[in-house]
Amino acid sequence: MNxxxxxxxxEFMSNxxxxxxxxxxxxxxxxxxxxxxxxxxxxxxxRIQQVLYTYKVLKYLTKGTKAKVTYAxxxxxxxxxxxxxxxxDLLFRNTEWFMKAxxxxxxxxxxxxxxxxxxxxxxxxxxxxxxx
Amino acid sequence: xxxxxxxxxxxxxxxxxxxxxxxLWKLNKESNKILEQYCSVIDSxxxxxxxxxxDVTVDDIAMTITIVMxxxxxxxxxxxxxxxSLAQRSKAxxxxxxxDGNLNVKFVFPSVWTKV
Numbered sequence: 001m002n003x004x005x006x007x008x009x010x011e012f013m014s015n016x017x018x019x020x021x022x023x024x025x026x027x028x029x030x031x032x033x034x035x036x037x038x039x040x041x042x043x044x045x046x047r048i049q050q051v052l053y054t055y056k057v058l059k060y061l062t063k064g065t066k067a068k069v070t071y072a073x074x075x076x077x078x079x080x081x082x083x084x085x086x087x088x089d090l091l092f093r094n095t096e097w098f099m100k101a102x103x104x105x106x107x108x109x110x111x112x113x114x115x116x117x118x119x120x121x122x123x124x125x126x127x128x129x130x131x132x
Numbered sequence: 133x134x135x136x137x138x139x140x141x142x143x144x145x146x147x148x149x150x151x152x153x154x155x156l157w158k159l160n161k162e163s164n165k166i167l168e169q170y171c172s173v174i175d176s177x178x179x180x181x182x183x184x185x186x187d188v189t190v191d192d193i194a195m196t197i198t199i200v201m202x203x204x205x206x207x208x209x210x211x212x213x214x215x216x217s218l219a220q221r222s223k224a225x226x227x228x229x230x231x232d233g234n235l236n237v238k239f240v241f242p243s244v245w246t247k248v
Binding site: 092095096 | 219227229
């Protein structure tokens with residue numbers, strides 16, 4: 001397939017076209033993830049170990065505080081997992097260990113919640129490997 | 133955020149603390165230069181994450197410098213993001229909610245003063 005067939009020589013002509021293509025992209029990503037999910041797969045133990053390290057190190061670093069650390073494996077797809085920390089004032093004095101957890105995650109997100117707490121999500125991809 | 137520069141705020145606070153700590157302690161220019169580099173990284177983080185303000189304080193006892201950046205939220209997807217190197221150089225890193233309901237990201241940096 002060449003660049004012409006892919007549509008690189010055309011331009012968006014309206015906001016509606018931009019929105020339509022964005023919607024299609026989101027739908028495609030969801031479809032691909034769902035398709036991956038239906039394949040037979042095996043657990044990737046190394047990746048699970050990384051989720052476990054992140055969960056345990058965050059529990060350790062927040063010990064004695066009111067912060068709540070939770071984890072979820074194989075959600076929303078079986079190849080994904082997340083470790084979350086919720087608290088009102090999160091302070092990490094061992095930045096090396098904390099940043100190692102951030103590095104291991106595929107995605108790190110932190111945001112304020114309306115109840116006055118902060119939530120940190122460490123998202124992991126690759127918890128399973130598809131087999132042919 | 134373009135009109136507020138992190139190091140401008142830090143400089144004012146550090147200058148005030150330097151006069152307070154004198155004559156026993158003096159500002160280490162080399163350390164202050166490194167702090168300026170940290171501030172330029174914080175400026176770029178503020179630009180990326182919709183930074184709205186900076187708050188800078190100096191701990192009178194530990195002489196550490198705390199910089200709090202208020203922003204909307206923070207998402208990092210690359211292991212080479214500048215946030216990593218900055219956070220690893222800080223003595224502590226914190227997250228909380230600001231009075232306006234935004235995210236406060238707190239960096240605690242080492243002292244920039246040396247004994248005379």
